[in-house]
Structure formats: C-alpha cells, structure tokens
Amino acid sequence: MNAAVALEGVWHRYGSGPWVLEGLDLEVGAGEAVAVMGPSGSGKTTLLSIAGLLTEPTRGRVRLGGVPVPRSQRRRDRLRAEWFAWVFQTVNVLGHRTAEDNTALSLLARGVPRGEATRQARAALGAVGLADRAGSPVVDLSGGELQRVCIARAVAAAPKVVLADEPTGQLDHATSLRVLDALWAARRPDTALLVATHDPQVAERCDRILRLVDGRLIEEPT
Secondary structure, three states: OOOOEEEEEEEEEOOOOOEEEEEEEEEEOOOOEEEEEOOOOOOHHHHHHHHOOOOOOOEEEEEEOOEEOOOOHHHHHHHHHHHEEEEOOOOOOOOOOEHHHHHHHHHHHOOOOHHHHHHHHHHHHHHOOOHHHOOOEHHHOOHHHHHHHHHHHHHHOOOOEEEEEOOOOOOOHHHHHHHHHHHHHHOOOOOEEEEEEOOHHHHOOOOEEEEEEOOEEEEEOO
16 A cells, blocks of 8 residues: 655755755555654754745655645645645634634635534644533633644644644643543544654654654664
C-alpha cells in the first residue's frame, strides 16, 4: 500500500546556509502515527513544512498516496488544502468568534454549506470533549480548551494527514494529557498523523518514533 505521505531523498537548506535535512527518507502510512523527536533547531518544523507542501525541498521530492507532487504552485496549493490539516504549538483562533465558528472555518474554506459545516463542527468539538463549550467565545476558554478547538478544526474536514508541530509545547503536564487524549480520540482511523515533538509523552502515543539527528532520521525501538 502506498504511504499517505512520503519524502524521498530530501535535502534542504535556507539560502546558502548549512544543510538542515540531508538525504532524508520518510513514509507515513494511512492511519499511522509517527513522532519526530529532536531538540529545537534540529529541523523538525522544516520537515513538517516540506511534508505539508508549505516548503519545497532544495532537492528530493514528496509523494502523496504514491504520486509525486507536481511543481505547479496552483496544483500544490490545491493538494495542500485537500490533504492536510495542521495543529501548531501556538493557538491560532479568531478571538471574537465562538468555538463552533472557529471549528467550522476549515469546512467553510472547502465550500461546505454553512448548515453542514456547523453540524460537522459540533461533532468535532464533541469528539474533543467540548460539546458544552461550542457556543462559548474563545476568549473565555482556557489554553488547553483552545488547543482542543484547534484539534477539532483540524480533524473536522477529514484530512488525509494531520501535521502537529509541538502541539503540547506551551501546556502544563495535566493539560497536555487532556490535549493528547483529544487528538487521539478525534483522529479518524485512516488519518495519518505526523507530529514533531521533544516531549516523550507525545512520542510514546505514536506507532513509531524517529529521531532527527544531523539532518537524518533514526528510528527508535518502541
């Protein structure tokens, strides 16, 4: 079976600087959860950015479902919208809107009618344990609740791949556990998850743990 997303022979650097990634290969299967660990500055975010078609690698290529990603920027933009959803370390919400409104944004952007977008947004909020907060303005939510809204927004549109960049990086231990529970509960069985983290409790939830060392990935025993 073809990987949901695959990086093949990827090298990357910014301008004339040092190589951040060096001949890197990675495959993430449908429904698989893969953690990429490494300290700040090791290239984890760059790896996710390339996998999610936000950054084009200096060398190498990305495949989605076994098919090479085209060079055309328009086609790359369309594939990025169809295939991926993101959960970032920093919460990004519209503060004057409700949790439900924020969750529905990804659906409305894909052309889902408002009524159906609202229904799916409520279902996604229920999956992350926020059904009773759907109508609350996000300014009234805690940090952990806000991150769960971001997870609900990411999974509501049923992406093929969720990319999570340090999703618990700004949360305390207890809140991190609740956010991780929400992410695993809300993710569909066939949705791939690629998460960049330095947190062992995040990595231990995944099917595979890879460590980014000197621009290359080393798989750790699980």
